[in-house]
Amino acid sequence: MIMHALPVGGGILALSPLPGVGGDYAGDLRQVAEWRPALVLSLVTEVELVAHGAHRLGADIQDSGTRWAHLPVEDFGVPDAAFAEAWPGWSEQARRALLGAGRVLVHCRGGCGRSGMVALRLMIEAGEAPDESLARLRGVRDCAIETDAQMQWAMAAERQPAVFMRHTV
Template sequence: MERDENRSTAGLGVGLPFIEVGPSRGRIALGACPGKVASLVEDLDRVAHWGAAAVVTLLGDDELNALRVPQLGAAVRERSLAWYHLPVRDMSAPSRTFEEGWRQHGAAIRSLLLSGSAVFLHCNLGLGRAGTLAARLLVELGWQPAEAIQAVRKVRPGAIQSRAQERHVLGVQHRR
């Protein structure tokens, strides 16, 4: 089930578009980097108020510095949310380095979703990298790849921006 909550989240660019996952009704939300437009505090408060249990950051340290939010991880943890920092290059599919981090943290993120919790994924704009990971999570949780891509693009038009990102999702295998 896809939804687009149209609450005011000016700094995140849009409402928090999300996809419900399975009978537990876990939620995957996608958005722009907190602090990109509005203040980091306001954006993270919105994410926490929405009910996120975790934030997954797909930006590298250089991008966080350029966006003037190098303290993002600490600010997430101050709100008692789990923070996963798994950088992916802009417009690219996840790299070997990402995969190493995913082997360490992917099961925990899937477990949150299967238990009914909400996870907020972001990159710079919440489209390419965040969309790719959202679709990947859906496939890993049992969705068909094409169905996962379609669901993500329905709630976040323009998501999964490059052919490499789309091919990545199409090659993902179901796991729990």
């Protein structure tokens, strides 16, 4: 499984296909675990998870000590109301991870449209300029964002204030 990674906010943001979509679910899971993301955002539907033998993905990701969010979006689609309600909290967690030099993995089935849409949104919310973010993102994954509606959703992002980590001694 190929991960397309780029630096964002001091951490690393990566896009990838669904683990197992190429036929090696166990190997893909090992690769994800070895990459050690703080958070994995899964954008595939339940039907896609089952169809590609990844129905245990959430449990398997969490068993490796990584936080996992299932935010399903239909292929070539954009977020629905349930996604929109959950997004602010997950976006904040992703940005916290990135600001803390952590890693965030975003995947859909192929690692292009939906993943690109969410990655671009995160980049902008992390404070990057939209056009520069899009150019950087497409520099590592040229198929990132496949529809005008996906582009519109991603570009509607607002830059968020930096999320400061609380350090305890």
